[in-house]
Amino acid sequence: MMRRLAEGGAIDRSQERTVVVNGVSYQGYAGDTVASALLANGLIAVGASSVFGRVRGVVSAGGEEPNALVQVTAPWSEPLVAATLLELPEQALEVSLLPGLRGRLAGDDEQRHDHHHAHCDLLVIGAGRSGHAAAAAAVAEGRRVILAERDFRPIELAGDEAIALPRTTALGSYDDNFVTLVERVSPVRRRLWHVRAGEVVLATGAYERPLVFPGNDLPGVMLAGALRTYLERFAVAAERPAVFCNNDRGLEVARLLGAAVIDLRAGRTVVGVEDAGEDGLSVLVAPLEAPADIERIECDVLGVSGGFDPVLDLHLHRGGRVRWHEGRACFVPDGALPRQRIVGAAAGEGLPAVQAHWLLPGDESQAFVDLHRDVTVAELRRAVGAGLQSIEHVKRYTLIATGADQGRTAKTNATAIAAQLLGSGVAEVGSSTTRPPVEPISFAALAGRARGERFDPVRTTPIHPWHVDRGAVFEDVGQWKRPRYYPRDGEQMDAAVLRECAAVRGGVGMMDASTLGKIDIQGPDAAEFLNRLYTNAYDTLKVGRCRYGLMCRADGMVFDDGVVSRVADDRFFATTTTGGAAVVLDWMEEWLQTEWPQLRVWLTSVTEQWATVAVVGPRSREVLAAVVPGVDLSAEAFPFMSFVDTAVAGADAHVSRISFSGELAYEVSVPGTRGLELWAALWSAGEPHGVTAYGTETMHVLRAEKGYPIVGQDTDGTVTPIDLGMDWIVSKTKPFVGSRSLRRPDTMRPDRKQLVGLLPDDPALRLDEGAQVVLDPNLRAPVPMAGHVTSSYDSAALGRTFALALVRGGRDRIGHSLYVSQSGVTARATVVEPVLVDPQGARRDG
């Protein structure tokens, strides 16, 4: 049993600390870890192992710990934390042991975590002797230095441009010297550092490795170096230690502790360990050559040392190479990555010579290779016997090195033993891949402050406050918050949308259309440029007029749509879909820069320069007349698809006659800063006419009643303009992006999916958007799919439900029935033309 010594160590005996383990309080000191406090209180066992339920104990004093992983329950919540790294905070720390090492994810983590982006000339990982020296030298040269150390001891590093980070673990290393660190700012708070470093120094040291022998998993069998650390740093020691080793470093520890020695190099090995209860451990020692010739050594703890493994996670994350060092029996770096250095023990410097005996005599089913995953030599032998030769396969078969400890104490032993069983060399077998993160990190820490209202960028229009004030229900459209509908007392969405639709077609409605993407296109070749991108022509568009346009990708599939206005001979103003704004601009720029650099055209996003309000409905002309008194709004003077530049509410305004509903309609744009005033002016002008605000849902219904598709809802990247029934907008005389693809046999097949309308037999049944269309409801599965429903609504104008659908050979099926399968019901519907309201277009001019 181990005990706290009366003096010595780097603990502060004047500051008592408390750790509560499974409800029982133990006393420790400032400077203790949970593990050292447990050992000082005579506890060594930490719970049952993951597969066999064997009692296990603390093995290490650092980040390689396979057994002593605990669940922190207060004052914060965190699963699978290494007790050997967890310092005792000022407040009482509550942890529970984890039988089977199954951590429990905490509930909602309300802690405030943060991120920090940092740039430096030099990033040093590890503040041991070599790391500190590298950092101090760079600070002396005036370089910007960050020194990160996993341990909590204070770091001395003075300099204006120096940042020393104790309690900080490097989690992962990525291209171009980008390294992530997690800093424990306080016991409960984490800060995730994103560091971009000119140079990286890895001074991560080496982990001692256990020996693999029968009974090596009993509590009390610990790493020899850990015994030294517990003595020197924490003043915790056993009365009767023993040491089993194959190198001089182990021997040094034995001398320091006054321990009995079993030295493999002298031909002696351990063939078993027995639990002697209060008396500690009874170690069965025998000559390597005569394993039955047993003598017993009684001890409290058995320190083991099988050599040392440089800690190279960060080198390996980037695909850094390693080589097997025969004399020291470990993988050492085979050169460093560009702009990186590996120093000290991590580079293999100063590690002792090791005389390795990988397969020791004795019961292999009691000799553990991976304590965390509970894997024995017997299982390794079974894996190799099953024909597995690659260490990656052995890893997946046995689960060695897949635990939360990442197999730090297991990997090299597993590789070497597998090599021996395969009759090949360790270097040939190699090591399994190492991946970030180096230690578990919570999603809350990864999220940092990006949660709740700061989770993702939120975009609102200048008119947003009015929508909020009127109780609009918002919908996310990309990052935009758009009013979906404006419920009146207690109204559900369906009722509100029917009311809004009826108000627009029966009178006048207003909608905030500011989110539409807007692009200013200037230059002498602007018309030619648009001719090449849109399916229809723009060189024939007169100044003052607008034209609806479709864009295809090179494969001929519809990509985006919008309205293009010709502002001047050499200037156009194009709108895009709300979601497509950035993509369309990028698409245009790409063609300009890569294919047509000779065109003199310049593009500018003006989405937010303009706020836009749609005024829609038979009474929209009267509303508009009140705000632009000097403008002749008659259908003759201001025809459909034209615009005028004027002033509204004292602001420069661009007024277009464009309709997305089939009704007489105007879109009024003013500079964004004046958007709210524009809305207010139109609203007061509309009030005498009973104007109604409507949202995106009503907009969708109104356009669907007219068979206007929404790109991305009624199309899915496999739909051509012809499939949409929009042949009229596809030029036969000029080439455009996608035009050749439209003449491919496949895009001309008559049985392609085409956009049609559907009227369910039951006029109250609203089909599910996305529901599959079939031609025969009585077939057995698999039933051939004939298409799917893309849009489906209840219509105030029709007094019934309707839908749009993409149906194989759909236009030839107009007038016929088909079936829609949804939620276990098969509904019959009739295929109709997609334009259901005002097919003659009589309402367009009011």
Next chain:
Amino acid sequence: MAELRRGGSLSQLGLRVMAGGDAAGRVERLLGVPLPQSPNTVREGVLWLGPDEWLIVGRPEDEPRLREVLAGEGAAVELSSNRVSLELSGPQAPDVLASCCSLDLHGDAFPTGRCAQTLVAGAPVIIERVDDRPGFRLLVRPSLAMYVESWLADGIVGLA
């Protein structure tokens, strides 16, 4: 210590023209300032945004005048409503930004007179270092201004 405030209205003009060409020369004569040629630098209210792209901020020129001197050899667009300005200053201003912006804003790497197009908390911004307090001006899409302000204000609270 850091302070955040919303800047007043700011006239902005987008300019696209080939650097070093005749049209650029005419623009420079109109502005009375050479267009900065060094990437991500600012000169008397003219921000370099790309090899043929500048943003003219807080100057008296207007779109028609610029279009006239460009004479079809470039583009000018009125953009005063396209971005609003947020002003962040004080000794800890770089730390506030470091929590949500991956650029190196150290005085040596990003001195006064430098600008950059980057992301702040995932939102596109043009960031300009205006003085050595240090002070930064963030030109943000108006639609994203509340969101970015929320991030910066929260970052200031977090440092307190």
